[in-house]
Amino acid sequence: MPNAWKLNGEAEALLARADQVAEKTIAPAAPAVDREARFPAGNIDALRSAGLLKLVSGKDAGGHGLGLRAAVSVAERIARECPSTAMIWIMHNCAAATIDKHGTPELRKAVAEGGKLATLAFSESGSRSHFWIPVGPAEKSGTNVKLNAAKQLITSAGACDLYVWSSKPAAAQGLSSIWAVPVNAAGLSIPAKYEGMGLRGNASAPITAKDVTIPASNLLGEDGKGFDVMMGIVMPFFSIQNCAVSLGMMEGAFARTIAHVNGSKFSYDGAAINSLPQVRGHVAKMRVKIDLLRGFLLDALDALEAGRADAMLRVLEAKVAGAETSLEVHDLAMRVCGGAAYRKDVGVERFFRDSRAATVMAPVSDALYEFIGKAVCGLPVFG
Numbered sequence: 001m002p003n004a005w006k007l008n009g010e011a012e013a014l015l016a017r018a019d020q021v022a023e024k025t026i027a028p029a030a031p032a033v034d035r036e037a038r039f040p041a042g043n044i045d046a047l048r049s050a051g052l053l054k055l056v057s058g059k060d061a062g063g064h065g066l067g068l069r070a071a072v073s074v075a076e077r078i079a080r081e082c083p084s085t086a087m088i089w090i091m092h093n094c095a096a097a098t099i100d101k102h103g104t105p106e107l108r109k110a111v112a113e114g115g116k117l118a119t120l121a122f123s124e125s126g127s128r129s130h131f132w133i134p135v136g137p138a139e140k141s142g143t144n145v146k147l148n149a150a151k152q153l154i155t156s157a158g159a160c161d162l163y164v165w166s167s168k169p170a171a172a173q174g175l176s177s178i179w180a181v182p183v184n185a186a187g188l189s190i191p192a193k194y195e196g197m198g199l200r201g202n203a204s205a206p207i208t209a210k211d212v213t214i215p216a217s218n219l220l221g222e223d224g225k226g227f228d229v230m231m232g233i234v235m236p237f238f239s240i241q242n243c244a245v246s247l248g249m250m251e252g253a254f255a256r257t258i259a260h261v262n263g264s265k266f267s268y269d270g271a272a273i274n275s276l277p278q279v280r281g282h283v284a285k286m287r288v289k290i291d292l293l294r295g296f297l298l299d300a301l302d303a304l305e306a307g308r309a310d311a312m313l314r315v316l317e318a319k320v321a322g323a324e325t326s327l328e329v330h331d332l333a334m335r336v337c338g339g340a341a342y343r344k345d346v347g348v349e350r351f352f353r354d355s356r357a358a359t360v361m362a363p364v365s366d367a368l369y370e371f372i373g374k375a376v377c378g379l380p381v382f383g
């Protein structure tokens with residue numbers, strides 16, 4: 001459908017560029033990225049060349065100054081071919097939006113004009129998926145800050161340029177502070193390569209920080225007020241884009257499922273798999289679930305842009321709606337494609353494996369249901 005995301009002209013032009021990159025560069029590389037658990041550096045270079053790493057950065061810093069609607073459209077398109085690349089790209093946008101709002105002019109330009117790739121380094125092995133309670137300390141020393149931490153499962157670990165990094169506050173009260181940390185800072189190391197079940201290309205490795213010294217001016221937001229940054233910027237960007245990645249994955253799996261059921265035949269009578277009413281019923285269920293999620297996502301974007309009263313609820317719902325719908329749709333894709341679904345050439349099993357991550361990426365679905373439950377019962381959500 002033309003302009004289904006209701007984009008403005010600039011965003012439509014960028015989506016058209018993303019479409020080209022997805023078709024010419026990302027799609028052909030996707031099976032090998034998965035098979036070899038290889039960070040898709042060529043895909044990221046192509047996205048950078050197309051101006052897509054600066055999509056959310058402010059125009060005054062050299063970016064496009066576009067928001068979540070444009071980001072969602074591109075994330076969904078990339079995820080149809082390579083969910084690993086889509087996850088790297090949305091993590092970059094979360095970090096880039098945080099730097100754009102709170103970073104020094106130099107940092108903002110480094111991302112927007114300089115094409116630096118960034119990511120979120122929040123999760124720690126000490127606080128696991130409860131990223132809003134980092135346990136790694138930050139210690140002030142003159143004009144610098146010293147960070148120590150054991151981060152877990154950080155997308156683009158070692159392959160990006162900048163981490164948007166959480167720690168305990170340096171001096172103030174509060175749960176956390178957020179910093180920009182260069183990937184080559186002395187004291188950072190990656191103790192183990194990521195060999196995941198899914199999203200195998202996104203280098204989600206642990207990172208150890210031992211006395212990592214950065215300028216105190218790399219603070220993003222106020223000391224002790226990391227939670228405000230997490231809730232104000234990161235959460236909407238992550239949750240809504242994550243939903244878009246789940247949607248794109250489902251579209252990717254759906255297209256491959258339809259190709260299989262239409263193209264594979266019983267040789268004894270020449271009928272395709274789609275001649276089975278149960279199969280048609282399952283693909284219909286997949287389509288209904290995908291379209292429901294697409295409608296939800298469009299409404300969530302409307303709610304955020306209009307500042308509607310239910311905007312924060314939509315933010316909390318988006319990641320869990322995407323993640324859980326995606327589990328159901330990918331289960332159906334595997335079922336409908338039968339034993340052939342286990343074959344890599346059919347293409348469905350890669351999406352099935354990739355689709356599992358969204359549920360356990362923080363905030364995990366179980367925690368989100370708890371937050372949403374509190375919200376709809378009128379209780380304090382984070383109390």
Ligand SMILES: Cc1cc2nc3c(=O)[nH]c(=O)nc-3n(C[C@H](O)[C@H](O)[C@H](O)COP(=O)(O)OP(=O)(O)OC[C@H]3O[C@@H](n4cnc5c(N)ncnc54)[C@H](O)[C@@H]3O)c2cc1C
Pocket residue numbers: 091119120121122123124127128129130131152153154155156196198199204357360361362363364365366367370
């Ligand atoms: C592919 C991938 C990429 C990732 N990329 C990043 C990244 O770029 N940056 C980053 O910071 N992190 C990243 N993570 C980490 C992610 O955000 C989570 O922190 C991590 O997956 C949590 O795993 P865990 O084993 O610590 O879960 P645990 O916290 O140990 O959870 C175990 C179980 O407890 C449940 N549970 C946990 N908390 C609650 C709660 N409050 N209420 C109810 N149930 C709960 C969970 O649902 C789960 O069933 C990534 C993870 C993956 C898998």
